[in-house]
Amino acid sequence: GNSVTQMEGPVTLSEEAFLTINCTYTATGYPSLFWYVQYPGEGLQLLLKATKADDKGSNKGFEATYRKETTSFHLEKGSVQVSDSAVYFCALRGYSTLTFGKGTMLLVSP
Amino acid sequence: SQTIHQWPATLVQPVGSPLSLECTVEGTSNPNLYWYRQAAGRGLQLLFYSVGIGQISSEVPQNLSASRPQDRQFILSSKKLLLSDSGFYLCAWSSERNYGYTFGSGTRLTVV
Numbered sequence: 606g607n608s609v610t611q612m613e614g615p616v617t618l619s620e621e622a623f624l625t626i627n628c629t630y631t632a633t634g635y636p637s638l639f640w641y642v643q644y645p646g647e648g649l650q651l652l653l654k655a656t657k658a659d660d661k662g663s664n665k666g667f668e669a670t671y672r673k674e675t676t677s678f679h680l681e682k683g684s685v686q687v688s689d690s691a692v693y694f695c696a697l698r699g700y701s702t703l704t705f706g707k708g709t710m711l712l713v714s715p
Numbered sequence: 716s717q718t719i720h721q722w723p724a725t726l727v728q729p730v731g732s733p734l735s736l737e738c739t740v741e742g743t744s745n746p747n748l749y750w751y752r753q754a755a756g757r758g759l760q761l762l763f764y765s766v767g768i769g770q771i772s773s774e775v776p777q778n779l780s781a782s783r784p785q786d787r788q789f790i791l792s793s794k795k796l797l798l799s800d801s802g803f804y805l806c807a808w809s810s811e812r813n814y815g816y817t818f819g820s821g822t823r824l825t826v827v
Binding site: 637639641646647649650687694698702703705706 | 721749758759761763774798805807815816817819820821823
């Protein structure tokens with residue numbers, strides 16, 4: 606079946622540091638890939654997506670590239686802000702439902 | 716534009732009491748609807764999904780049930796809550812055009 610593996614958190618960074626959150630997946634066929642963000646006490650918001658190999662999703666300074674050869678979709682941001690502190694979920698969509706990773710908490714200090 | 720509403724935002728219920736959480740979607744027709752649970756410190760677990768009125772797929776055996784009485788209404792229920800039912804419950808919808816999911820703001824359920 607489909608599965609998503611994310612790096613364990615929390616990831617603790619200082620403001621303006623470079624961020625990478627690793628995500629790898631196992632799936633049959635050609636899934637679409639997503640990153641969601643969850644701020645404290647809130648639901649999930651779609652951050653970015655990629656629907657085919659080599660696509661790059663980007664939003665709010667975050668980027669992720671769909672790498673079929675390495676089955677990865679790592680999230681990156683060049684300079685994080687305190688307001689980026691949240692939990693980030695990598696997900697894939699196969700035929701009908703989304704499969705999520707366990708989430709990675711990001712803590713950014715001033 | 717499409718919106719999703721989920722209520723209540725927080726709920727404290729005693730063990731053995733019933734549960735009813737409601738989710739409605741506006742601005743679209745025939746959405747796919749989903750219930751997820753997020754336990755403390757854990758990831759998201761898909762509980763139920765529905766592709767149409769009266770069509771419910773259950774992903775995990777448990778004492779919860781779901782119903783879809785109307786096209787844009789999705790209800791999560793339990794006859795008798797357990798302590799282990801505590802968690803953050805999220806409703807979501809998707810369509811062919813909205814390939815990702817749009818989530819509601821969630822319900823924080825504490826069973827005491």
